[in-house]
Amino acid sequence: MRGALHAEWTKMRTVTGPLWLLLGAVTSTVALSTVAASVVHCTAEGCGGDTTRLALTGVYLGQALVVILAVPCISGEYGTGMIRTTLTAVPRRATAFAAKALTLTGVLAVAATLAVLGSLLAARLTLPGLADPALSLSNGPTLRAACGTILYLILIGLLSLGIATAVRDSATGIGVTLGLLYVVPLVAQTVGAPDWQHLLQKIAPMSAGLAVQATTGLSALPIGPWAGLAVTAGWAAAALVLGGLLLHIRDV
Amino acid sequence: MSAAGIVVDGLRKRYGATVALDGMSFAVRPGVVTGLVGPNGAGKSTTMRVILGLDAVDEGTALVGGRPYRSFRHPLKHLGSLLDAGALHPGRSGRDHLLWLAHAQGLTARRVDQVIEQVGLAPAARRKAGGYSLGMRQRLGIAAALLGDPPVVMLDEPFNGMDPDGIIWMRGFLRSLAAQGRAVLVSSHLMNEVQDTAAHLVVIGRGRVVADAGLAELIAAASRNRVALRTTAAAQALRVLAEAGARVTGGGRDAVVVSGLSAEQVVALLGRSAVPFSEVSAHRATLEDVYLELTGGAVEFRAGAPSEVAL
Numbered sequence: 001m002r003g004a005l006h007a008e009w010t011k012m013r014t015v016t017g018p019l020w021l022l023l024g025a026v027t028s029t030v031a032l033s034t035v036a037a038s039v040v041h042c043t044a045e046g047c048g049g050d051t052t053r054l055a056l057t058g059v060y061l062g063q064a065l066v067v068i069l070a071v072p073c074i075s076g077e078y079g080t081g082m083i084r085t086t087l088t089a090v091p092r093r094a095t096a097f098a099a100k101a102l103t104l105t106g107v108l109a110v111a112a113t114l115a116v117l118g119s120l121l122a123a124r125l126t127l128p129g130l131a132d133p134a135l136s137l138s139n140g141p142t143l144r145a146a147c148g149t150i151l152y153l154i155l156i157g158l159l160s161l162g163i164a165t166a167v168r169d170s171a172t173g174i175g176v177t178l179g180l181l182y183v184v185p186l187v188a189q190t191v192g193a194p195d196w197q198h199l200l201q202k203i204a205p206m207s208a209g210l211a212v213q214a215t216t217g218l219s220a221l222p223i224g225p226w227a228g229l230a231v232t233a234g235w236a237a238a239a240l241v242l243g244g245l246l247l248h249i250r251d252v
Numbered sequence: 253m254s255a256a257g258i259v260v261d262g263l264r265k266r267y268g269a270t271v272a273l274d275g276m277s278f279a280v281r282p283g284v285v286t287g288l289v290g291p292n293g294a295g296k297s298t299t300m301r302v303i304l305g306l307d308a309v310d311e312g313t314a315l316v317g318g319r320p321y322r323s324f325r326h327p328l329k330h331l332g333s334l335l336d337a338g339a340l341h342p343g344r345s346g347r348d349h350l351l352w353l354a355h356a357q358g359l360t361a362r363r364v365d366q367v368i369e370q371v372g373l374a375p376a377a378r379r380k381a382g383g384y385s386l387g388m389r390q391r392l393g394i395a396a397a398l399l400g401d402p403p404v405v406m407l408d409e410p411f412n413g414m415d416p417d418g419i420i421w422m423r424g425f426l427r428s429l430a431a432q433g434r435a436v437l438v439s440s441h442l443m444n445e446v447q448d449t450a451a452h453l454v455v456i457g458r459g460r461v462v463a464d465a466g467l468a469e470l471i472a473a474a475s476r477n478r479v480a481l482r483t484t485a486a487a488q489a490l491r492v493l494a495e496a497g498a499r500v501t502g503g504g505r506d507a508v509v510v511s512g513l514s515a516e517q518v519v520a521l522l523g524r525s526a527v528p529f530s531e532v533s534a535h536r537a538t539l540e541d542v543y544l545e546l547t548g549g550a551v552e553f554r555a556g557a558p559s560e561v562a563l
Contacts, residue, residue, distance in 0.1 A: 011341075080338070
């Protein structure tokens with residue numbers, strides 16, 4: 001396993017794509033969060049809503065770059081045929097797959113932490129009243145929202161990796177993953193029946209998972225913060241199991 | 253059978269209705285270069301992928317040094333292989349490509365620089381592999397195969413895309429690997445590529461072995477009982493010989509190659525039927541003849557063979 005991890009890390013750092021995409025994920029998250037924080041109308045009472053969630057809005061954009069980074073980690077190898085070289089060097093497929101997932105988790109943890117801290121900092125600098133507890137990590141719900149968002153981005157990466165392993169093609173993998181993230185909530189918006197809308201928001205990986213960012217009005221949410229993140233984790237786990245299983249049984 | 257080298261035993265694999273491997277069995281021994289030859293689609297690459305554990309089989313076993321490839325923790329130290337030289341990330345340098353492979357095997361950058369030197373890739377090692385010529389990619393693939401200093405080396409069509417200098421280098425290189433006591437398996441669909449390199453040949457067609465013998469032995473066997481005949485009345489000769497049960501092939505202007513009859517029988521038959529001829533001699537087969545004869549029935553797709561006379 002150590003060798004496989006070392007190899008995956010070497011792969012990741014010896015091409016320029018992943019680094020640029022990680023920088024892009026951080027930058028776009030912070031940028032969109034800053035825009036959101038600067039256009040909101042705030043009074044001395046607050047910003048008329050969930051300030052923490054507002055400050056972390058950028059994740060809606062940043063996650064797309066996480067998908068674009070994570071999918072080619074494996075489907076790119078199918079594209080060039082390098083997957084055969086990988087599995088020749090690490091013939092135990094579960095080990096090879098786990099090494100990819102762990103390496104991805106590591107780099108995403110760093111990037112997501114930077115993105116979340118950057119977003120909160122940008123909001124503190126943009127919004128009036130620097131002492132707003134909603135933007136301080138010493139505030140319990142804010143800390144939960146921040147950590148939850150980091151975990152959310154990692155889970156989106158793992159979801160992407162699982163889907164990419166199953167479909168073995170970068171364009172398809174990115175399409176399916178982004179569709180799952182963005183299209184399901186859109187469909188939920190158009191569904192008339194509130195019951196159905198509620199259900200879709202509870203089971204869709206993005207809307208459920210980002211419930212972890214909520215710090216106010218928790219009782220009105222379709223799903224609780226940790227329960228919502230658990231739904232996203234379930235999606236990621238299912239994708240990884242599916243991808244891992246197909247990798248295990250298919251010829252390459 | 254010896255545990256060293258590669259032992260392939262009774263491999264069977266089908267893709268839907270297509271039989272890819274149909275009881276493939278052979279052994280690759282240390283100290284010699286074994287050529288795996290056969291027409292495209294005969295099962296060369298599939299067999300190699302099975303040996304590497306990349307493809308599963310319906311039946312049979314493939315062992316490297318007595319063990320399944322997938323059981324090795326650091327497999328490149330047991331079997332070095334090159335399947336597809338183009339299987340690279342175009343944005344990664346050749347050296348970095350070898351580096352991640354080395355790290356997967358618990359090896360260091362020092363070993364990477366050694367193999368780069370060994371295959372003569374040093375000047376290009378830090379350039380992006382996407383800009384490499386096919387010959388350079390082959391050298392990079394060879395470097396990867398040597399990384400773990402393995403006792404067994406397996407290369408799929410290593411001569412592809414090499415310039416004449418590269419081919420000469422590759423031949424010498426393969427022989428030197430065998431001389432060091434390694435088992436070397438090299439596949440090719442072109443006989444002249446392997447005839448100066450391989451001492452042992454495994455000829456395959458339609459997923460099974462059609463011949464497994466030393467090079468000299470194969471040529472001798474194919475030359476036996478074949479007669480070269482020169483005649484100005486080829487059509488007449490063909491009819492007479494075919495009636496006697498011989499298999500007749502055109503061998504150029506006025507020349508005919510007869511198999512299934514001895515030279516004496518040919519002379520007697522032609523004499524009896526008053527067919528004129530100017531020369532009858534024992535036919536000396538080339539490796540290409542051997543190959544064509546062995547794989548003739550095993551070629552999946554072929555254009556109408558113009559020299560073959562329908563009888």
